[in-house]
Amino acid sequence: MSTRVRGIGMTSERTRLRMVERLRAAGVRDEAVLTAMAEVPRHIFVDEALSTRAYEDMSLPLGHGQTISHPLTVARMCELARNGRPLGRVLEIGTGCGYQAAVLARLAREVYSIERIGALLEKARVHILRELKLRNVRMKLADGRLGLAEVAPFDVILLAAAAEAPPAALIEQLAVHGRMVLPVGGEQQRLCLIERTAAGVSEKWLEEVKFVPLMTGTLK
Numbered sequence: 531m532s533t534r535v536r537g538i539g540m541t542s543e544r545t546r547l548r549m550v551e552r553l554r555a556a557g558v559r560d561e562a563v564l565t566a567m568a569e570v571p572r573h574i575f576v577d578e579a580l581s582t583r584a585y586e587d588m589s590l591p592l593g594h595g596q597t598i599s600h601p602l603t604v605a606r607m608c609e610l611a612r613n614g615r616p617l618g619r620v621l622e623i624g625t626g627c628g629y630q631a632a633v634l635a636r637l638a639r640e641v642y643s644i645e646r647i648g649a650l651l652e653k654a655r656v657h658i659l660r661e662l663k664l665r666n667v668r669m670k671l672a673d674g675r676l677g678l679a680e681v682a683p684f685d686v687i688l689l690a691a692a693a694e695a696p697p698a699a700l701i702e703q704l705a706v707h708g709r710m711v712l713p714v715g716g717e718q719q720r721l722c723l724i725e726r727t728a729a730g731v732s733e734k735w736l737e738e739v740k741f742v743p744l745m746t747g748t749l750k
Contacts, residue, residue: 540582541573549585553605556587560609566636567605572598574657575627592627594647594749596742599690603739604630607711610723610736611686612637619681621703623674623712623744624690628654634688635664642681643667644674648750671748677703684708691744692719701731713741 539545550568558564573584575598580590589597607630611617617638622631625645631654634641645651648671658664670678674689675697682703689700689712696712701724704710710724721736 541571541584543568545585546571549587549601552587553602556602558602558605558609560605560612560614562637563605563608563612563633566608566633567601569636570629570632570662572601572629574661575629575632592650594650596626596647596650598627598629599741604633607688607721608633608637610711610721611688611709613709618685619683619705620686620688621678621682621684621700622688622690623677623700625651625654625669626690628657628669630688630690631667631669632658632662632664635667638686639666641667642678642684643669644672644678645669646671646673646745646748648748671750673746673748674744675699675746679703686710687712689713689744690741692716692739692741693744696722696724696733697744701726713739716743 546568550564573581576584576590587600587602589600619640620634620638622643625643631641631643651671658667677700683705685705685708687700687710692713704726706728708726712722713719714722719739721739723734725732
């Protein structure tokens with residue numbers, strides 16, 4: 531699935547490929563994830579004034595107190611979620627600008643994405659549906675802590691905001707053999723990998739990360 535969106539100079543396909551080589555050098559090994567990162571034009575998801583910095587390994591402001599995650603963080607979370615297998619149904623908590631949802635759309639059969647800030651969600655819809663024409667992404671304005679019980683269970687749940695503890699409602703919506711990847715903590719945060727098996731739920735704590743906090747409610 532290739533994108534029709536093109537760039538020039540610092541927003542060109544060549545620049546995206548250089549970003550992918552940096553991700554590979556940083557330890558990302560999943561070729562499907564690297565291919566998806568190469569295909570998605572990150573520069574369209576940020577303000578035009580910041581587009582020349584879109585392929586640097588840094589977070590960038592989106593407004594409303596939100597940020598677009600580092601490319602390495604997106605790649606790392608997607609790699610952990612996939613665990614070398616094709617993905618079926620995925621739930622993303624925190625659509626933001628829609629960048630990670632666009633990457634996930636190239637890795638999964640179905641992507642459901644929840645955002646609590648209406649203005650951000652509308653921009654994400656433009657990027658994902660109108661510009662990239664991705665038809666396997668469904669977006670909803672809702673409280674991410676509650677998930678989407680009506681379409682659960684999910685093979686993968688990814689959170690793009692830090693919870694004080696893994697939300698119980700989301701764990702319940704995880705399929706058997708499913709994986710949830712999320713940042714946990716306040717000032718100090720770590721990435722957590724939760725796996726659900728027939729015998730129960732296990733947690734694995736990984737590297738330190740920095741995300742905006744997971745909030746309740748919605749804002750139009």
